[in-house]
Amino acid sequence: MGTLIQRDLGGRVLHWDPESGRGFQLDPGADSRALELRTARMGLGEDRGQWVVQRSRRVLTLPESRSLWVPCPALRTSGGFPYRELPLSPGEWAFWEAINDSRSLAEIEGRVGRIRDAVHTLAAFETQAIQLWPRRVSPARLRHVEAPVRPDHERSSDQFDPHGQTTLGAYHDEIEDAETHFDDRETTVAHAMAPPHPGLAGVPYGSALRRALGERGFDTRSVVEVGCGTGELARDWGEGRYCRVDLSLNLLQAQRARAPWSTGVLADATALPLRSGSVRCLISNEVLADLSSSPTTTGWDNHGARAMVTEVARVLEPGGAAFLSEFGVIEGEVEQTRQLDHPEVAIVFGSLAKHARQQGLSAELLRLDDLLGVDLHAPQIARHSYAALRALFRARGLSLAARAWTPQSLELPWPIQGIEWTTLADEGPGPLITRFWALLLRR
Numbered sequence: 001m002g003t004l005i006q007r008d009l010g011g012r013v014l015h016w017d018p019e020s021g022r023g024f025q026l027d028p029g030a031d032s033r034a035l036e037l038r039t040a041r042m043g044l045g046e047d048r049g050q051w052v053v054q055r056s057r058r059v060l061t062l063p064e065s066r067s068l069w070v071p072c073p074a075l076r077t078s079g080g081f082p083y084r085e086l087p088l089s090p091g092e093w094a095f096w097e098a099i100n101d102s103r104s105l106a107e108i109e110g111r112v113g114r115i116r117d118a119v120h121t122l123a124a125f126e127t128q129a130i131q132l133w134p135r136r137v138s139p140a141r142l143r144h145v146e147a148p149v150r151p152d153h154e155r156s157s158d159q160f161d162p163h164g165q166t167t168l169g170a171y172h173d174e175i176e177d178a179e180t181h182f183d184d185r186e187t188t189v190a191h192a193m194a195p196p197h198p199g200l201a202g203v204p205y206g207s208a209l210r211r212a213l214g215e216r217g218f219d220t221r222s223v224v225e226v227g228c229g230t231g232e233l234a235r236d237w238g239e240g241r242y243c244r245v246d247l248s249l250n251l252l253q254a255q256r257a258r259a260p261w262s263t264g265v266l267a268d269a270t271a272l273p274l275r276s277g278s279v280r281c282l283i284s285n286e287v288l289a290d291l292s293s294s295p296t297t298t299g300w301d302n303h304g305a306r307a308m309v310t311e312v313a314r315v316l317e318p319g320g321a322a323f324l325s326e327f328g329v330i331e332g333e334v335e336q337t338r339q340l341d342h343p344e345v346a347i348v349f350g351s352l353a354k355h356a357r358q359q360g361l362s363a364e365l366l367r368l369d370d371l372l373g374v375d376l377h378a379p380q381i382a383r384h385s386y387a388a389l390r391a392l393f394r395a396r397g398l399s400l401a402a403r404a405w406t407p408q409s410l411e412l413p414w415p416i417q418g419i420e421w422t423t424l425a426d427e428g429p430g431p432l433i434t435r436f437w438a439l440l441l442r443r
Helices: 032-042 090-098 105-112 116-122 178-184 205-215 232-237 249-258 303-315 349-358 368-372 383-395
Strands: 005-008 013-017 022-026 052-055 060-062 067-071 083-087 130-133 222-226 241-246 263-266 279-285 316-329 362-367 379-381 421-423 436-442
Touching (some): 022 032, 022 130, 060 383, 067 383, 083 383, 090 105, 178 249, 232 249, 279 303, 303 316, 303 349, 362 368, 379 383
Parallel strands (some): 222 241, 222 279, 241 263
Antiparallel strands (some): 013 022, 052 130, 060 067
């Protein structure tokens, strides 16, 4: 067995085996017994010639340049991993091509000759392109990268008040590029699913939402949308009267360009500039978590979301209805997001529905995918592959939108191998849709 290399990952010590491309992390104060147990579990004392060589699912292959596109584990940020291009020598390329996730090290060496240098390059901590195992392992394990803990995103001082209450501060005033905001800063389900998708029976998210609400008795001919993103939902809603309410001037302009027949109003979701009892149908996707929440001894209090529901109750006309969606839970503790560039707090929907009933509304809770009739078996690009592709696009001066791309919808300007596909039940470019709830309110 070779010597394990130790690296400081900021609070934890990585013990790395450069001959198998695997390692484990321990607290700095861990005793020798803990090290012995973890080392024994890795099976590093066995003959490695018969070990299976498997590729990391986070690595992309660029055949034109005979290079790999690999993450940089030590440089992990709140946004994920940076990537770099790793050119391969002819011997390293032959070794890489011979890996089929079931051949042993000895079998590959019999095919391509001496491979020690290739293993040294591809199994290094800085590369983590391959792993050697006594047996085949599932792809899920090979998506893992040994790296420092993903750090929290820095917060500006105006995003919390002195008591820890979340605020957006000047966040909406700082939105400059409406076209890339939901790709780079806060991807929503509605944004990821905006183009026609097989998981929505081949229609855009806006069309699917209108159809689903119409089937539940909503009068969708006249609608107010609160927090309208890029305006794609308004564009795809179809005929009828459409009023957009948003807190960002730049987003309102982008929305008008996509839905020029609609009207736009600059306003806060908790202070709608609408007459009481004047709205027939109100919709709002993924706004509730942006509204103020306060820390408590047991979690968070979603008082901003309650204020919005109070406003909805005020503006709905008799017989009117509202749809509000967001990530959260029915009951239990919730947390604030850590990796976004602004605070969002998950919603406790059971409490919010109770508040709605206290405002004289009927309230029904459904999982968002159930309301929309989403086919969770429909394909989308896996999140790790999207992250690698997006970094490659950026490195070459291009951008890749955060969409639930399918093998049919993703068009690439270069040949790329190693892209992995999953389903809408797994993590893709957007949030996991099964974590989202729809609150249906009626006056």
